[in-house]
Amino acid sequence: xxxxxxxxxxxxxxxxxxxxxxxxxxxxxxxxxxxxxxxxxxxxxxxxxxxxxxxxxxxxxxxxxxxxxxxxxxxxxxxxxxxxxxxxxxxxxxxxxxxxxxxxxxxx
Amino acid sequence: xxxxxxxxxxxxxxxxxxxxxxxxxxxxxxxxxxxxxxxxxxxxxxxxxxxxxxxxxxxxxxxxxxxxxxxxxxxxxxxxxxxxxxxxxxxxxxxxxxxxxxxxxxxxxxxxxxxxxxxxxxxxxxxxxx
Numbered sequence: 001x002x003x004x005x006x007x008x009x010x011x012x013x014x015x016x017x018x019x020x021x022x023x024x025x026x027x028x029x030x031x032x033x034x035x036x037x038x039x040x041x042x043x044x045x046x047x048x049x050x051x052x053x054x055x056x057x058x059x060x061x062x063x064x065x066x067x068x069x070x071x072x073x074x075x076x077x078x079x080x081x082x083x084x085x086x087x088x089x090x091x092x093x094x095x096x097x098x099x100x101x102x103x104x105x106x107x108x
Numbered sequence: 109x110x111x112x113x114x115x116x117x118x119x120x121x122x123x124x125x126x127x128x129x130x131x132x133x134x135x136x137x138x139x140x141x142x143x144x145x146x147x148x149x150x151x152x153x154x155x156x157x158x159x160x161x162x163x164x165x166x167x168x169x170x171x172x173x174x175x176x177x178x179x180x181x182x183x184x185x186x187x188x189x190x191x192x193x194x195x196x197x198x199x200x201x202x203x204x205x206x207x208x209x210x211x212x213x214x215x216x217x218x219x220x221x222x223x224x225x226x227x228x229x230x231x232x233x234x235x236x237x238x
Contacts, residue, residue, distance in 0.1 A: 020144075052138060052141055052204070056203060064200075081130040085134055088131065089210070
């Protein structure tokens with residue numbers, strides 16, 4: 001899921017459901033990237049069909065860890081249901097979202 | 109639920125848009141997850157969890173019933189996160205009921221005398237055309 005692109009940015013591309021069954025593994029991957037010295041991460045959500053509150057909690061945990069390490073998290077290609085979840089929790093204002101991974105990597 | 113979205117335009121002349129469907133699916137998913145994780149973790153068949161979807165021209169209602177443990181968490185009045193200024197204070201757990209409530213027009217919980225949990229999720233269709 002995690003791909004190290006260059007010295008600055010890493011991308012993660014989870015797929016399927018980000019829910020109570022998969023959230024803790026996903027969060028571990030996000031935290032692992034920070035611990036490995038890659039705090040700037042783009043999460044490509046194009047293959048995620050459903051996000052629930054547990055998946056959202058994992059994204060939040062990842063964002064907190066990234067910011068504490070001086071990095072950030074960006075979201076790319078956010079599908080409709082994930083967009084709904086971010087909007088309902090007002091987190092769409094906190095997670096910067098881009099239409100594609102390329103735009104997220106380039107956006108500075 | 110996909111079948112519901114396919115049938116609704118046939119019955120009502122129109123169906124709710126993608127945002128409405130995403131919100132309703134989110135709320136249904138949260139309550140279902142709560143039942144599996146908290147009410148019925150080891151009960152299996154004894155838990156007898158059921159979902160009924162009720163449709164009329166005004167609203168769609170999802171009604172969950174189960175025979176598992178009662179819900180002791182309060183139902184929040186709104187979404188779980190309001191402040192955008194303090195990310196280090198954001199909770200990472202316990203977001204589910206607030207998220208479900210924010211996605212609906214009403215969310216109700218009842219523990220019946222017969223020992224059943226009953227969740228009622230209501231979303232008005234008038235908000236479907238935005």
